[in-house]
Amino acid sequence: MQVYHDQLEVRTRGKGLYEITDDIVSKIDQRAIQSGTVTIFVQHTSCSIVIMENADPTARRDLEQFFERLVPEDADYFTHDSEGSDDMPSHIRMVLTRSSETVPIVNGTMRLGTWQGIFVFEHRRAPHRRTVLITIIGE
Amino acid sequence: MQVYHDQLEVRTRGKGLYEITDDIVSKIDQRAIQSGTVTIFVQHTSCSIVIMENADPTARRDLEQFFERLVPEDADYFTHDSEGSDDMPSHIRMVLTRSSETVPIVNGTMRLGTWQGIFVFEHRRAPHRRTVLITIIGE
Amino acid sequence: MQVYHDQLEVRTRGKGLYEITDDIVSKIDQRAIQSGTVTIFVQHTSCSIVIMENADPTARRDLEQFFERLVPEDADYFTHDSEGSDDMPSHIRMVLTRSSETVPIVNGTMRLGTWQGIFVFEHRRAPHRRTVLITIIGE
Numbered sequence: 001m002q003v004y005h006d007q008l009e010v011r012t013r014g015k016g017l018y019e020i021t022d023d024i025v026s027k028i029d030q031r032a033i034q035s036g037t038v039t040i041f042v043q044h045t046s047c048s049i050v051i052m053e054n055a056d057p058t059a060r061r062d063l064e065q066f067f068e069r070l071v072p073e074d075a076d077y078f079t080h081d082s083e084g085s086d087d088m089p090s091h092i093r094m095v096l097t098r099s100s101e102t103v104p105i106v107n108g109t110m111r112l113g114t115w116q117g118i119f120v121f122e123h124r125r126a127p128h129r130r131t132v133l134i135t136i137i138g139e
Numbered sequence: 140m141q142v143y144h145d146q147l148e149v150r151t152r153g154k155g156l157y158e159i160t161d162d163i164v165s166k167i168d169q170r171a172i173q174s175g176t177v178t179i180f181v182q183h184t185s186c187s188i189v190i191m192e193n194a195d196p197t198a199r200r201d202l203e204q205f206f207e208r209l210v211p212e213d214a215d216y217f218t219h220d221s222e223g224s225d226d227m228p229s230h231i232r233m234v235l236t237r238s239s240e241t242v243p244i245v246n247g248t249m250r251l252g253t254w255q256g257i258f259v260f261e262h263r264r265a266p267h268r269r270t271v272l273i274t275i276i277g278e
Numbered sequence: 279m280q281v282y283h284d285q286l287e288v289r290t291r292g293k294g295l296y297e298i299t300d301d302i303v304s305k306i307d308q309r310a311i312q313s314g315t316v317t318i319f320v321q322h323t324s325c326s327i328v329i330m331e332n333a334d335p336t337a338r339r340d341l342e343q344f345f346e347r348l349v350p351e352d353a354d355y356f357t358h359d360s361e362g363s364d365d366m367p368s369h370i371r372m373v374l375t376r377s378s379e380t381v382p383i384v385n386g387t388m389r390l391g392t393w394q395g396i397f398v399f400e401h402r403r404a405p406h407r408r409t410v411l412i413t414i415i416g417e
Contacts, residue, residue: 001140001276001279003313003416005384035142037178037274039315039380043391045331051238053184053230059219062227063234066210071344080337088340091331095341099329099394100380102178102239104274106144111272113182116238133389135315135382137276137415138142140279140415174281176317176413190377192323192369198358201366202373205349241317241378243413245283250411252321255377276415277281 001139004031008132012122015068015086017052017060020132021117025110027134034108036138040118041100043131046090047122048097054117067093067123090123097121105138140278143170147271151261154207154225156191156199159271160256164249166273173247175277179257180239182270185229186261187236193256206232206262229262236260244277279417282309286410290400293346293364295330295338298410299395303388305412312386314416318396319378321409324368325400326375332395345371345401368401375399383416 006027012018020040028038042049053059071092073085080088101118104111112118120130145166151157159179167177181188192198210231212224219227240257243250251257259269284305290296298318306316320327331337349370351363358366379396382389390396398408 001142003279003315005313005382035144037142037276039382041380041382041389043389043394045329045391045393050234051184052234056219056221059227059230062217062219063231065216066214066231070209070348075344077343078340080334080340082334088337091337092341092344095328095330095399096235096374098237098376102180102241102380104144104178104180104272106272111180111182113184113270115184116182121234131391133382133384137315140281174283176281176415189373190323191373195358195360198366198369201356201358202370204355205353205370209348236373237376241319241380243283243317243319243411245411250319250321252323252409254323255321260373 004136006134010120010130010132012128012130014125015122016064017119017121019117019119024118024134028110031136033105033136033138036105037102038105038110039100039102039135041133045094046124047120047130048094049101050097050119050121051101051116052119053115055115086125093123143275145273149259149269149271151267151269153264154261155203156258156260158256158258163257163273167244167249170275172244172275172277175244176241177244177249178239178241178274180272184233185263186259186269187233188240189236189258189260190240190255191258192254194254225264232262282414284412288398288408288410290406290408292403293400294342295397295399297395297397302396302412306388309414311383311414311416314383315380316383316388317378317380317413319411323372324402325398325408326372327379328375328397328399329379329394330397331393333393364403371401
């Protein structure tokens, strides 16, 4: 059993989903792990890691629209707004989703389902550079 | 330290919670792991894995009612509806909850709290067969 | 590779976020793990483990206000209310957030981002004593 750590830098260009599935597969292939788990962790409080349907882009647009309505930028009771009107909503969207995902690796393959992809879910309007940590535990 | 992979097939009959706690306990017992973690991962984008109160069925019904209201099937801005009106809401409900859970194993026992159970949370109306991967890491 | 288990007791005094980052760092230091992961798991169905912005207390107050509005105590369709009007909302808030978090440990340090803290998110109004399990896997 071994532990391997890798890192991705993901450049985002506003709110929405950015797929990183292939980058993670590539890290697993480099480590030649046959059996274990991979944990994908994002080091920020205004974006998330989520698993989502990866075939149809309309599903990702509808998801973004849903979150715009669920956590509106103009809620009059928000006081934490030092970085703008999308500041507090971005923290709430992060808490409502996830900072990490853990996926099994079996026979050298990350075992996502047919329609599952792994995404950085950006909650800020401005471009950001996001750091994603990838930890592989296995043999 | 070892890694073991197992798999469950869960047949669902419409929206709601389906408990799988005993199935997971049984897999841990078969592997005779004393200390480690178990990760439960579902390979689908229209159902979730959640931990929930497992004593009172009314709590599970209220949870389903809450999600029906939070993510209504008839939202007029959804465009991803190729599989019906419960298609897009099922992806959103999945993103708002979780695709996996990780629970400690101590002295051979999965250490859930007294009232915690592990459930497949089905978001589609039609019956489905769901694949749940169980990864045990420990010694 | 080794597995270590530790436990925290967290006393809460009503709804809101209680930071436990330093307690977890302290457990990792005691175990002298250089590389691996730490999983933080809460054994209850009416509070959560979340990662949140840990610099500005107004962000935490706004988060609590958001959840008060998203899951109101007086929803007329709730039937699970044996423990009071905050009973069912507390389960829903837990399902909408998380029961656990997993964070990488690299060079002996838990690799949270600059603004990330780990919190028990209490959903009940009365004081509670919460049990948090900490599992460290690594070498």
